[in-house]
Amino acid sequence: MCTRVQVMHEPAFRDVIRHKSAQQVTYDCCNGWTRESPNADACLKPVCSTACYNGGICSAPDTCSCPTGFTGRYCEQDINECNDKKPCDQMCVNTMGSYYCKCREGFLLQDDQQSCKKIGDLLSQGSHDDDAFEARDMENEIESQEDVTARLQKIEKMLANEKVHTHDLEKTLQNTYKMEKQQFDINRLQTNLYNTETRTLKLEGMVNLLMKCRNGPNTHCP
Known part of the structure; x- marks a missing residue:
């Protein structure tokens, strides 16, 4: 009996799954700014937390540009x-x-x-x-009596404020004068102290010399 090898072919199947990762960079707008459209890259549109009144336009974060005749942060005040x-x-x-x-x-x-x-x-x-x-x-x-009265009251208020400012200026000048006088006194005391210390050092030198002369005469003795 002869031995032989028999080769048999059978169909086989294999599923191949490939995973591919992708990275996408996104940017957020700073506070107070947003994009003009979802597809825009730049953040050029300002954001106002409160809507602008009376036809105002949001020109900066929480800042409205007002039309003629209106003022205020959100154009809410009539001029x-x-x-x-x-x-x-x-x-x-x-x-x-x-x-x-x-x-x-x-x-x-x-x-x-x-x-x-x-x-x-x-x-x-x-x-x-x-x-x-x-x-x-x-x-x-x-002018009407009301206008004259209003102007007089305004002038009186200005004069009162001027008096307050003048009084404050006088107090400031007085304080400055006091500080200058104190500084002058301090400088004078420092000068006197320096002179006293100088005289003290001279006296100490003379006392030391006399003590040396008592112990033994030398060329420095008077």
């Missing part, structure tokens, strides 16, 4: 142009974000919406007098 600028010849009416001027009876508001002229003066000038200059009537210069 009273009538008190701050006094733009009208006669009467000024403050509105939200703006103002408008009015004239008293017998006067007419001009094209600039600020000046007032007597109606009689306008009739005498004629409709073709375009070069006539605008001047305030003496009546325009007369």
Whole structure:
């Protein structure tokens, strides 16, 4: 009987799974800033924790740029142009974000919406007098009693503050004078102390010399 090797082939299957890791770097915006869009890289859009009022624009973190007529951190305050600028010849009416001027009876508001002229003066000038200059009537210069009182109170307050500042300055000068006098006294005491120490050293030297001369005469003895 002959021995032989028989080769047999059988199909085999193997699943191959490959894992590939990837790294992605993400950036966070600093406090007070954000991206203009989710896909944007730069953080260029400021963030205001409170929305800007009256048409204000968030221009920096928690800071609003206000339109004309408004102020405040978030543009929440109306500017009273009538008190701050006094733009009208006669009467000024403050509105939200703006103002408008009015004239008293017998006067007419001009094209600039600020000046007032007597109606009689306008009739005498004629409709073709375009070069006539605008001047305030003496009546325009007369302020109401409330305005005069408010101005006087403001002046009195300024004078009171000036007195307080003057008093503080006098106290500061007095304290400075006292400090200079104390420093002068200290310098004088230091000088006297130095002179006393010098004389003491001289006396000690003379005493030591006398003691040596008593013990035995030498060339240094008087």
